[in-house]
Amino acid sequence: MKKLGVKSIVAIGIGAALFFVLGRFVAIPSPVPNTNISIQYGLLAFIAAVFGPIPGALAGLIGHFFIDFSYGWGVWWSWVIASSVFGCLMGIVTMKLKIDEGEFGTKGIITFNVGQAIAHAISWIVVAPILDILMFQEPANKVFVQGVTGAIINIITTAIIGTILCIAYSKAIPKKGSLTEEN
C-alpha cells in the first residue's frame, strides 16, 4: 500500500470517530416507527471527497466496526465492508473535485451527488446483500429489500447532509492567494 501521510492518518482517525459518534449517538427519528435514520454516510462522503478513497474506505471500515462492536451484537462484516466500499468509491468518483481548495460549485454538486448515488447503489444493493447471502445464506429477497431501502435512505441523507457539509467546508477555506494576515 502507498504510504499514507500523517494528515491522512489523522483524518482517518477523526473521520472514524465522527462516523461513530453520529452513527451511535445521533438519532433522527424516521417516518417509519422505531427506526432511526443514519446520517453518518453524509459525513463519510464528505471525508472521502476531501481526503480521497483510502482514507474514505478506512474511516468507514473503522467507524462502522466500532458501532457494531459497541452494541455487542457481533460484527456484521457484510455491512461493515459495504460502508468501507462506499467510502472508497466516493473517494474515487470525487477525485477531480478540489473542495479543499475552496472549489465546490454547481458542477461539483452534480458530480458529488451522481457519484454518491452510484456509490450507495453499489454498496447497498450489490455488495452488502451478496456478502449477506454468501456469509449467512440469508433469503435473497429479504436482503435485497433491506439493501434497496438502505440505499434510498442513505442517498437522501447524503444528498442533503453531504452536500451541505461540502459547501460549508469549501466556503470556509480562504481562497488561494487571498490571505492577508496570519491567524
Next chain:
Amino acid sequence: MSEYILEFKNLGFKYRAQAKSTLYNIDLKIKKGEKLLVAGPSGCGKSTLGSLINGLIPSSYKGDITGSLLINGKDSKEMSIFDISHIVGTVLQDSDAQFVGMTVAEDLTFALENDCVFLPDMRKRVDEVATTLNLKDFLLHAPGELSGGQKQRVSVGGVLASDVDLFLFDEPLANLDPRTGKQAIELIDELQKKTGAAVIIIEHRLEDVLHRSVDRIVLMQEGHIVADESPDELLSKGLLSECGVREPLYLTALKYAGVSIESKMRPSSIENLVLSDTDKAQLKKFMKEVHKDKKPLSKEKLLETKGLSFTYEKMKKRALDNISTAISKGEMVAIVGTNGAGKSTFSKVICGMENEDEGQIFFEGNDFSALSIKERAAYVGYVMQNPNQMISKVMIMDEVAMGLRLRGVPEEEVQEKVTKALKICGLYTMRNWPISALSYGQKKRVTICSILVLEPKVLILDEPTAGQDYRHYTKIMEFLRQLNQQGITIIMITHDMHLMLEYADRGIVFSGGKIIADKTCAEILTDSEIVDRASLKETSLYDLANLCGIEDAATFVQDFIDYERENVRGLWDE
C-alpha cells in the same frame, strides 16, 4: 559545537498563500540553557517564528525562506522535522490535540515508540518522567479524566522523554486558570534548572510569565523584532503598550500616579520591585485624589435562583449544591471558579440545557422551570466560548437570521430585526460577507449578534475572550460593555482575572458546587482565602498596595479600575 542553540541570520519568511512576508530580517541568537520570552500581539509573527524553530516550516507549512537558521550550529535547511525534534521539544497551545495517546503513559512514550525504543527502556523512561512531573498516580488515566494543568504536564512530559536541548512553549497559559497558569510557569522554571535546556516561551500574557524570571524578552511587531533585552530594561520603556502587549498592572498603576519606571527599580517582578518613599507617597496621594464613592447598583431582580441543585447522572457528587443567588437588571457579573466548580453547570441549568433536581429559577418573578430550552432563549441567550462551534451558515446575514427563521417569524420582521442586531454589533456594513472572511473577534461578534437577535434580556458568555491578545480582548470587552450600557444584563463565565476586575461589577465565586463569595471583584481578588479556594491569583495591585503600606487594598484596586475605566479605556479602540 556552537555555544548557541539557535542562530537566526537575517531570516525572512513568506507563506506561499500570502501576499506579504510574515517575518523580516530576523537576527536572533539564543545561548544554550537560556530562557527567553517571545511576546507580541497576534499576527506579529511570533507563532511563525516558533514553527521555523520546530521545523513545521517547511515540513507542514510551505513558503519562501530567506537568510538562515542554525540549530545547534547546523543549517536547519539540511535537517528533517524529525532531526529537529530531537533537539527542540514543542509544547503546543492545544493540549487536547497534542495528547494523542489513549492514556497518560501511552502519550508520554509516543515519541519513544516512534523512535523504536524497546519496551523495558520505555518503562524506565516513563517512570523517570512521571516522577519528575508528579504524574505517577495518573499513568493509566484517559485524557478526559485530567484537568487542563495535568494535560499540559503530560504534554511537557511527552517532549521531556526525548531529552531535548530546547523547550518551545506556544502560548502555555491560554487554556489554564490563573493558579494553574502560575504553577505552569513555576514548572517551566524548574524544568529549565533541572535539565539545563534552553526555554522559549511564546506568550502575550507578559505579567503572568514574569512570575518567574526570564533572561530576555524578544518583542515582536509586524514581523520585526523591535526589542531584545532584559525584562527590567524593556519594562522601563513604553514600548510594550505601543506594540499592543499589556504591561504588568502594578506598573500601569505607578505610571498613572506619575512615577517614572527605571530599570534599576527592577520592575520585572512585583516581589523585587524597589520603590522609594517618594514614589510610594506619590501613589498614595494619587489614589486619594481619584477616589470616588461607588454608586449603588440597581436592585431590581431579573434572574433569581432558590436552592438550585443538580447532579450529573454518572457522577455521585453534586455539581450544584443549593445555589441561591440573584442577578439584577443591567448588571455585568462575572462567574468564576475552577473547572468543575459548577459555573458552567449553573449556566446550563439556567438555559434549560440541563434540568435541575431541586430548587427554582425565576425570571422577572415568573417561574422559569416550565419553559423549554428554546423558549428560555428568548429571555436568556447563551454564547459558547469558541465561535467556530456555533456558526453553521455561510453568510453573516443567514447566520444571524437563523434563530428567527427557525421560530417561524415572518421574513419581513426577520429582516427588520436582523438589521437592527447587525447595526448594534457593528456588522451591518459586512452583512453580505461570508463568515469565513472574518477574524476570530468578528466571528465572536457574529455569534453574539445571532443570539441578540432573539432579544434576550440576559446574555451568558462562556470565556468571551479566551486566547485573545490585549487588543482583541479590549475590542470584545468594550463591545460587551456597550451592550450592557444599552440595557442588556451580562453574565460572563471566566478564568481571566483582568477581565473580571476590569469589566464586572460583581463576582460570584463557585467552588465544589457551592457559592463561596459574592462581592465586588476588587474584594475577591484581594481576599487570599477565596483566591486560594477558587484557584485564582491575587492581582499584583494587591501586592503593590501591600508594598506601599496601603491598608485597604480592595478600595485601592477599585479606585484604580474606576480611574482606568473613566480616563483611559476606549481611547485607543479603533
Next chain:
Amino acid sequence: MNNLFNYIERESPIHELTGATKLVCLLLWSLAAMTTYDTRLLAVMSVLGVALFPVGRIKLKDVTFMLVFTLVYLALSTTLVYLFSPRHGCGVYGSTTLLFGLSGYFAPTAEQLFFQLNYILKYFATIPFVLLFVCTTNPSEFAASLNKIGVPYSVAYSVALALRYIPDIQKQYHEISQASQARGIELSKKASLVSRLKSASSILIPLVLSSMDRIEVIANAMELRCFGKNKKRTWYMERKFRLIDYLCIVVCALLLVASITLTHINGSRFYNPFL
C-alpha cells in the same frame, strides 16, 4: 478508563492473553462461524462461547445491556427472514415437510423451522465470543495488536486515534447540539424529514469544521514527535506472547479447520437431517 466499549478490568486468564491473541482468535472464530451452517458445530461453538464467560470472570449482568440489544435485533431479523421467505429452508434442504396440517404461503415447514434454528444458532455461536472479547480487551491494546498481526502501523494508529478522540467529539457534539437547540433547532418528529436533516446539518457543520481544524493540529503534534519517521514503531501497550497465547490461537484455528472440513464432508455448508 476509556469505557466506551464496556471493557471490564479484572484479573482472569482471558484478560491475561495478549490483545493480539484475542484479535486473531476473534477473527478465526468469526470466520469459522461464518463459513459453516452445520448445526452440530454451531451448537458446540455456542456452548463453548458461553462456557468461556466464567473463565474470563464476566457475569451475565455485565453484559445484560448489550445482550438485550442483540436479542431484539435477532428477533427482528428472524421474523423478517420468515416474512420475506417462509420457504427458504425448503430450498436450502431440498425437501418440504408441512407441519400441523396447515397449508398456504406462510404455512410452517420443518425445513424452515430448522433453517431458522440454525440462523439463530449462528448468532449464538459468535455473539458470546464477541461480547467476551469486548469485555476483556483493553481498547488501548487494539492498535498495538493490529500492528502485530500485520496491519501497517499507520493504519493501526488511526484506529487508536479514533478511540482517543471519540469521547472528545461526543462531548463536543453534545455541547453544540444544546446551544443549537437554544437557537431553535429541533430534531423531533414535528418537522418534515428534509427539514430535520437540514437541522442536523446545522449541528454537524460546526462539529465537522472544527474537527477539520483539529486534524491539522493533531498531525503537526504527531510529526513533531517523530510519527512516521521509521518503517516500524514499538508500542508501550504491547505484551509478550506466552505458551497459552499460542495454544488459544491453535484451538481457534482448529475450529476453522473443523468448519471447512465439515463443509467438505457435508458437500454443502449445511448439515441436512432431512436426507
